Amino acid sequence: MSIGLWLAVEPIYLFIDRLLGSINLANLISHFCINFVFLAAGVQIAHSIGRCDIATKIRRFSAVGLPLCVALMTVLFFAADLSYSSMGLDDFRDTDTAVVLYKLSMYVYPSVVSAMLVNPLLKANTGSVYRVPFYSKKLMAFGFAFGKISPMGHLVELSNRQLDWLTDLIVYPAMVCVLAGVTLGWISALLTHRRELQPSPRLHHQKVS
Template sequence: MGFSSWAAMILASVFTLVLGLRLPRLIQGTGNLWLWLTHLGMSIGLWLAVEPIYLTIDRLLGSINLANLVSHFCINFVFLAAGVQIAHSIGRCDVATKIRRFSTAGLPLCVALMTVLFFAADLSYSSMGLDDFRDTDTAVVLYKLSMYVYPAVVSAMLVNPLMKANTGSVYRVPFYSKKLMAFGFAFGMISPMGHLVELSNRQLDWLTDLLVYPAMMCVLAGVTLGWISALLSHHHELQPAARLNHQQVS
């Protein structure tokens, strides 16, 4: 099992753990549904990026790479759920509404396009990432390109709001958190260009990874810093209360 599969398995385990920890609050009606759905989509997509699990699931689905199609559906859904969540987190309900409205027609159309191109390709056996077919089947490259269309549009809606977002904190952590996410979504916005270039020159199939992996790293780093920021803010809010209680006891 390669490095990418090990990395995906570690991340999938983390997201699955968080998914389980957040479930009781969601059942009680106090949890964040969009955040939970984001973790659900990420968990499924990441587990399907682990080669032994991908091959096992795909074998159950007929060994025609349906597992790849499912993972692409999950990635698109993650951008819907995460896009709405991030827009709300920076106080941009208008952007969240814009994403929802676009997704009403845009997401089904992109899913339909992916499905048509998937079945148009000649995928006769399981291949992780469809790498065995990319050099010989143009439909495979078009299918992989279609997966990035919806995420690119959602990313474009988030870049400017994140760059302009007011941190509203005494710490610099929220500032860097939002800027990192903005840079990540900027890479996501131009990610379809990688497969467009690949259509003209199959030797440049690595270009998409050069765009996608920095996008993932920036967004994940931004989200992690945002979580750290929330902890710092909570600690900052508790300090005055703790001092007041200490004075009253004294």
């Protein structure tokens, strides 16, 4: 995941891509990372809500689906005419259909994993004394619902290049909701852990007596 985050920083992206020949291989690597993050995160989130069956389902699908999606991305990447470094490949999207298809292929695997997680997260009602896990799961469900339809943005873009902003309208709310849900869950777990470590006032009184 850290590799994908570092490659989202433009100076680092351009530096790494120059080392790789200035053909945007850094973009392909970042797309690989995103797909593998969805595998790891999807399994972890499924376990966190007690749905080992969903985690197993994600693993089984990934055994075939992930290599196929990676292969599809690779083929479309090299089919595109990428003559110089361009973070996000935005310079090529208006003129090269292969670039749009390549970017579309990046969302195929995440959309399937997202689809597997939406309903289990919506149905997960287990909460804590702070009730944050309940809301964090609903936020993640909302985010993954956006992730489920993420390929639609580029599909629309194929028919009308002026609608290239639609993908951002889908992807960014998905990212914000999922990250917010994970963060709230982490905060809740931290607060719960601290509360468990605090000695009971009654027990403390007995020790003093």
